Amino acid sequence: MEEKKLSSLFFGNVVLESYILGTEIRIYAPDMRSYSVRPSPYVTLSAPLNELKGKLKPDHADALVRKIFDSVAEELNENYPGGRERAEEELKAWIMQST
Known part of the structure; x- marks a missing residue:
């Protein structure tokens, strides 16, 4: 048997939510009770976030x-302290960590 860790990362109401076959970008309502899925037309994450962690070169992670x-x-x-710039820095730092 193999155990997989499926992380979800919260950036305010923007959540990167892992599941066994990939990761979705979800935009939650302010009360966090409902969401919409807004995949970028330019990126598809076909792996859970944890499978990327510690495996990318810095320029690829950027x-x-x-x-x-x-x-x-x-x-x-609008909803995350530091906005997109801070979210990008935090996600890159998380991805670059060794497992």
Whole structure:
């Protein structure tokens, strides 16, 4: 038997939610009771977030993080302290960690 860790990362109401076959970008309502899925037309995460952790080169991580947040920049800038820029820095730091 193999155990997989499926992390979800919260950036205010923007959530990167892992599942066994990939990761979705979800925009939650302010009460966090409902959400919409807004996949970027330029990026598809076909793996859970944990499978990326510690496996990317810094320049590849930079490009991936920018693409992930392209379609949700407005929500991040409105609802997350530090906006898109801070979210990108935090996600890149998380991805670059060794497991």
